[in-house]
Amino acid sequence: MASMASPYLTLPTAPGRAHLAAAPRRRRRMAVVRAKVRKIFMPALSSTMTEGKIVSWTASEGDRVAKGDPVVVVESDKADMDVETFHDGIVAAVLVPAGGTAPVGAPIALLAESEEEVALARSRAQALSQGQSQEPPPAPQAAADTVPAPLPPPPVAAAETRGIATPYAKKLAKQHGVNIAGVVGTGPHGRVTAADVEAAAGIKTKPKAGPPPPPGVVAPAFPVAAAAVLPPVPGGTMVPFTTMQAAVSRNMVESLSVPTFRVQYSMITDKLDALYEKVKSKGVTKTVLLVKAAAMALTQHPVVNATCRDGKSFSYYSNVNIGVAVALEGGLLTPVLEDADKLDIYLLAQKWRVLLKKARTKQLQPNEYNSGTFTLSNLGMFGVDKFDAILPAGQGAIMAVGASRPTVVAGKDGFFSIKSEMQVNVTADHRIIYGADLAAFLQTFAKIVEDPENLTL
Numbered sequence: 001m002a003s004m005a006s007p008y009l010t011l012p013t014a015p016g017r018a019h020l021a022a023a024p025r026r027r028r029r030m031a032v033v034r035a036k037v038r039k040i041f042m043p044a045l046s047s048t049m050t051e052g053k054i055v056s057w058t059a060s061e062g063d064r065v066a067k068g069d070p071v072v073v074v075e076s077d078k079a080d081m082d083v084e085t086f087h088d089g090i091v092a093a094v095l096v097p098a099g100g101t102a103p104v105g106a107p108i109a110l111l112a113e114s115e116e117e118v119a120l121a122r123s124r125a126q127a128l129s130q131g132q133s134q135e136p137p138p139a140p141q142a143a144a145d146t147v148p149a150p151l152p153p154p155p156v157a158a159a160e161t162r163g164i165a166t167p168y169a170k171k172l173a174k175q176h177g178v179n180i181a182g183v184v185g186t187g188p189h190g191r192v193t194a195a196d197v198e199a200a201a202g203i204k205t206k207p208k209a210g211p212p213p214p215p216g217v218v219a220p221a222f223p224v225a226a227a228a229v230l231p232p233v234p235g236g237t238m239v240p241f242t243t244m245q246a247a248v249s250r251n252m253v254e255s256l257s258v259p260t261f262r263v264q265y266s267m268i269t270d271k272l273d274a275l276y277e278k279v280k281s282k283g284v285t286k287t288v289l290l291v292k293a294a295a296m297a298l299t300q301h302p303v304v305n306a307t308c309r310d311g312k313s314f315s316y317y318s319n320v321n322i323g324v325a326v327a328l329e330g331g332l333l334t335p336v337l338e339d340a341d342k343l344d345i346y347l348l349a350q351k352w353r354v355l356l357k358k359a360r361t362k363q364l365q366p367n368e369y370n371s372g373t374f375t376l377s378n379l380g381m382f383g384v385d386k387f388d389a390i391l392p393a394g395q396g397a398i399m400a401v402g403a404s405r406p407t408v409v410a411g412k413d414g415f416f417s418i419k420s421e422m423q424v425n426v427t428a429d430h431r432i433i434y435g436a437d438l439a440a441f442l443q444t445f446a447k448i449v450e451d452p453e454n455l456t457l
Contacts, residue, residue, distance in 0.1 A: 036117040037124060038087055039107040042096075045076035045366065051103045053243050055080050059091045062118075065111075072108065075243050079369070080362040089113050092121030095128060101243075165192035176201040244331030254393045262388055263438045264425045267446040269404040273420055275452050284349040287324060287378050290401055292348060292455050294376055295320045295340035297445040304441045305373050307396045308432045323372030323392070324352070326359050333359045334392065336372040345455055376401065386423040397428040397438070422449070 042052045055073040059065050070082035071091065092112040096102045107128065110121040165173070165180050169192045173180045176197065183200045185192035232238065241249065272293075276286050298305045298320050306316045320341040323334035335355035337348055358364045374396070377389045380403035389400040407421040424445070428438050448454065 036113045037092070037121045038089065038111045038113075040071065040083075040085060040109040040111055042102045042104050042106050042108050043074065043083055044104045045074060045079070045081050049076045049104060049247070051101050051243070052076055053101045054096050054098050054108065056098050057094060057109075058082070061091055061094055063091050065089065065091060075362070079358075079364045081365075085111065087111060087113075090115065090118055092118045093125030095125055164190065165197075166194065169194045169197045172197040172201075176203070242330045244328075244333075248332050251393045252390055255391050258391055259430045260391050260427050261430050261435065261438075262425055262427050263435065263442060264386070264423060265442040265446060266421055266423055267449050268409070269420045269422045269449060272449050272452050273404060275455065279345065279456075282346060282349070283353065284345050285352070286381070287376070288345055288349045288352055289452070289455060290378060290449075291322050291324065291337055291340050291352075291376055292345050293445060293448040293452065294374065294399060295322055296448055296454065297441055298322075298374060299341050300444050301437065301441040303433055303437050304397050304428070306432055307373070307394055308429055309394060311431070314432050317373040319373065321371050321373045323369070323375040323395075325375060325377040325389075326356065328360065333364065333369060334372060334375055335359050335364060335369055336367075338371060344457075375399070380404065380422065386425055388425055389427050391427050391429060395429075396433055397426055400425040400427070 045052065053075040055075050057072050059069070059071040065071055065085050066088050067086060068084050071085050072083045073080055074083050089111040090113075091109060093110045094108070095110065096106075096108040102108050110125050112118045112121040164185065165183075166187070170180060172178070172194050173183070178197050178200050180192060180197070183192050183196050184190075185196050187193040187196070272286075272289060276284070276289060279289075302316055303314075305320055306314050309315060319339055321336050321338045322340045323336045326333050326335060335352075335358070337343075337351055337355070340348060343351070355364070355368060358368065372392070372395060375389075375392050375398040377398060378401040379387055380401050383403055385405065386402040387400050389398045391398050402423040402425075404420040404422045406418050408416055409419045409421065410416055424442065426438055426442065
């Protein structure tokens, strides 16, 4: 039996098959060849970050770093964060100095594997700075180096598309004596349009008038350019947005595309004010009490804790994570108190102090500012009576809280008394939250504020 098996054992040693068997092994060896010079890229530190600013380099050119070492501090749209290297090596060249900005995914430094590659890395850095780098973008996997990239489809020659025209374009060409075969089309797949024929005939077209404004909207008396840049005012100084201000601007513009409505509600805060006087010595602020009251109300009205991200469906959250708007120098942040309904007011106050300190030093982690399901903005501490808040992107509602003011209130018995009254205004996404939903939520919130015994349980 052994002699009969031997021919089968020798079959793979045939020259042709040996060649085929060896080929995959060679490809695998090629796939593990490591690059001698690597790029350090600008990371995406948040879901809304499009570019980052280099605050400082913790590693200088010529420094040897190990995998996991922080090499640069990057300012995102929310916080300053240390960025670590994924490889051992030598920082050969810094492409973006401290104070400079770069889009997410752009190279900001080059890392050489050894001293011998430092010169090569610096020459590549010079080529990159001059826009002459011919290096392909790094592949996500090493094995991708052995797979040839698909060739782009051959460009369609202009001559092949000439003569393909819309019926109206052919009619215009006949009227104006234009040779349709000599017109280069600008339509889809090189199709010749009426505008192409008019341009070839030297006919100037009048701009089309826009649709009439809807009733009640007064049209401007003069045309306004869509991207007009106003001239600077004499004596003014132009200051560019910080990274955080630019992110706030983008988010606010995005929020204004959501159909929202607002509901205002008044509530008596005498008992809440008395509770605050008892617990403020333990570090509990009025904002923390309001966060706890809102969290308790949200558990009874989950639709107000939901969101609509795709315009087609609800997203209900099992956790009640309340973001609190905080004004900072040069921007705005919303640190998030996660699971606010499950924590007592003292633990909430402790967490809030930590988050507030991190926010002011720009050390918040992404999960500490982008996990909110509902937002509270309290300007009552500044003496503001009432205000409207803009809905944050990706959330269903935001509560704007004003100050408590002594107010003359008529009781059920017809007698007047002076009580502290607070105005609350909630802005909500009307795609998922309706007026009755928001009114019911505010009624529950008001009951908790006006009888706050359950806040201390």
